[in-house]
Amino acid sequence: MINNTTNTALITAGLLGLGALSLNAQTTPASDNETNRSASAIGTNDEVPNYHPFSISAEAATTGVGGAFGWRFSDLLGAHAGMDYWHYSGNDTIKDLRYDYKFKALSESVALDLYPWKKLSFRISLGIMVDQSELSGSISRGYTLDGTAYSGSLSLSIKPQPVNPYLAIGGNLFYFDRAHHWAMFGELGAAYTGNARVTLTASDSRATVSVSNERHRIQDELNGFPIWPIVRLGVTYSF
Numbered sequence: 001m002i003n004n005t006t007n008t009a010l011i012t013a014g015l016l017g018l019g020a021l022s023l024n025a026q027t028t029p030a031s032d033n034e035t036n037r038s039a040s041a042i043g044t045n046d047e048v049p050n051y052h053p054f055s056i057s058a059e060a061a062t063t064g065v066g067g068a069f070g071w072r073f074s075d076l077l078g079a080h081a082g083m084d085y086w087h088y089s090g091n092d093t094i095k096d097l098r099y100d101y102k103f104k105a106l107s108e109s110v111a112l113d114l115y116p117w118k119k120l121s122f123r124i125s126l127g128i129m130v131d132q133s134e135l136s137g138s139i140s141r142g143y144t145l146d147g148t149a150y151s152g153s154l155s156l157s158i159k160p161q162p163v164n165p166y167l168a169i170g171g172n173l174f175y176f177d178r179a180h181h182w183a184m185f186g187e188l189g190a191a192y193t194g195n196a197r198v199t200l201t202a203s204d205s206r207a208t209v210s211v212s213n214e215r216h217r218i219q220d221e222l223n224g225f226p227i228w229p230i231v232r233l234g235v236t237y238s239f
Contacts, residue, residue: 063105103134104133108129126165127165168188
């Protein structure tokens with residue numbers, strides 16, 4: 001994806017890192033007498049299990065807004081899959097020129113989750129992100145490249161590597177209910193996006209060399225940091 005959220009990741013990383021150290025602390029079991037009194041008062045035994053095997057989540061992330069489904073199929077292993085989407089448009093400078101642009105963030109991910117501790121929701125996730133994001137930009141009233149003015153239009157397209165490996169840590173930051181069904185969760189990680197695909201096309205045939213140089217400058221800048229930070233916050237329901 002286009003790497004314009006690094007600052008967001010750095011600001012949020014401290015909060016999530018602190019939360020990850022204290023993920024899902026378990027309540028100390030009550031004595032038999034206390035449990036019996038509580039059960040008599042409530043009419044049922046509300047003992048919290050170590051974990052619920054299935055979860056459905058809604059999230060906001062550096063990859064967009066979306067959701068995921070998770071399955072913890074053993075004490076130490078699980079898996080989850082999700083999809084995120086977002087789009088926006090604007091006018092901004094990309095390398096040497098100012099473009100009217102549209103950015104679409106669309107990705108699907110699937111990951112294997114490792115739970116180092118049976119009683120904690122903290123997990124380490126190793127997965128694959130399928131990225132269909134794209135930035136498209138245009139200039140319609142002429143431009144100047146390498147000191148030469150050109151007429152006509154210029155079209156830009158930037159697409160990331162379509163399949164990207166990623167590594168992340170995450171878990172439930174706190175619970176909303178005693179039975180541990182509803183929780184706020186967080187995730188922090190990074191995807192390796194590889195080499196971006198940059199296309200730059202001019203309507204003025206005189207601009208061929210300058211446009212090729214500009215395309216390489218954009219390509220080199222993007223490939224200099226082929227990492228997309230992953231920061232997620234959301235609400236999950238486990239059952």
